[in-house]
Amino acid sequence: MLINQFLFLGAILFCVGVYGVLARRNGVLVLMSIELILNSVNINLIAFGQLHQNVAGQVFALFIIAIAAAEVGVGLAIVMMLYRNRRSIDIDDVDLMKG
Amino acid sequence: MFAADLLVAQNIAFYVIAAMMVFGAIKVVTVKNMVHAALWLVIVFAGMAAQFILLAAEFIAITQVLVYIGAIIVLFLFGIMLTRAPMGRSNELDNGRVAKLVAVVVGAVLAVVLGFALWDGFGDDQFNELTVQRTAEVSDSIFSTYLVPFEVVSVLLLGALIGAIVLARRD
Numbered sequence: 001m002l003i004n005q006f007l008f009l010g011a012i013l014f015c016v017g018v019y020g021v022l023a024r025r026n027g028v029l030v031l032m033s034i035e036l037i038l039n040s041v042n043i044n045l046i047a048f049g050q051l052h053q054n055v056a057g058q059v060f061a062l063f064i065i066a067i068a069a070a071e072v073g074v075g076l077a078i079v080m081m082l083y084r085n086r087r088s089i090d091i092d093d094v095d096l097m098k099g
Numbered sequence: 100m101f102a103a104d105l106l107v108a109q110n111i112a113f114y115v116i117a118a119m120m121v122f123g124a125i126k127v128v129t130v131k132n133m134v135h136a137a138l139w140l141v142i143v144f145a146g147m148a149a150q151f152i153l154l155a156a157e158f159i160a161i162t163q164v165l166v167y168i169g170a171i172i173v174l175f176l177f178g179i180m181l182t183r184a185p186m187g188r189s190n191e192l193d194n195g196r197v198a199k200l201v202a203v204v205v206g207a208v209l210a211v212v213l214g215f216a217l218w219d220g221f222g223d224d225q226f227n228e229l230t231v232q233r234t235a236e237v238s239d240s241i242f243s244t245y246l247v248p249f250e251v252v253s254v255l256l257l258g259a260l261i262g263a264i265v266l267a268r269r270d
Contacts, residue, residue: 001109003224004217006150009117011213013124013143015206020128022202026192028178029133032140035171036124039147042163046156051224055232055240061159062241065166066252070259072171076178077266083182092194 006047013040027079027089031072038068109229113153120146131188137175144168158234 013036020033042061049057083089123142130136144167151160185191193199241249 001106001113001153001226001229002221003226004221005110005113005117006154007217007221008214009120009150011210011217012121014213015210016121016124016128018209019202019206022205023128023194023199024192025194026133026184028175028182028184029128029136029192031178032136032175033128035140035167036127036143039144039167042159043147043150043154046151046154046159049232050154050156050226050229053227053230053232055236056245058156058159058232058237059240059245061156062162062237063248063252065159065162066256069166069171070256072174073263074259074266076174077263079178080181080267089182089184090191 003047003051006043010040010043010047013037013043025090025092027082027091028076030091031075031079034075035068035072038064038071109153113150116146116149116153120150131190131192132186133179133184133189133192134176134186137172137179140175141168141172144172153229155229155231157231158237 017033017036017040020036021030024030024033042064045057045061045064047057049055049061079089082091082094086093120143123139123146126139127136127143130139144163148160148163148168151157151163194202
């Protein structure tokens, strides 16, 4: 198998995730797109680990999975706070930083 | 002979699963129903676990199923329900037409740049042979070479846990 098969799959999923982050307005759906991005990176790490016969790829993929779990926990807590304070989770409504 | 047959089977499996994953990912970012988006995300994560099996990384595949499909999707479904999201179809989930166009352009440019870089960098590089990297090797590596980063990740998880509780707590 070519290594580029896996790398292209990761790149396509990454781009779809970037589209989701930019095009979605709902906070939970933006978090889902971010998960897509984080997960697409893992396949690159595993593929390179296999290519170089190095176990470090898998170790770093595990770290990314742990970070992703922490990120989604805090992110959903923030979305819950948004909902509680504003009764909506549209991230376009969060524009207090705009001058 | 046997190895060649196995390679053909692996390639077919790869392309079938990859097509399923890309379709699922596009559904996640376009579908009008939030619960359906979460369920399409399960397809993508399950396909990713299958690709890890194809790359002979069994421990990561199991972890992927446990953490992503088991925990993160459930967390998303809780998030959808606790924020009283519209359960049926909704047109409020996406940005306007201009923002979508910008998003398509950004995604396409990124895809072209990444695709060119990958094609230029790795061309026809093949895996020599897929060898199973055993779970024992992974754990040996974590608990010797990468011990300090592992501890840092533990502390980070604890911090994230406490932070999430503090944020979500009613006071």
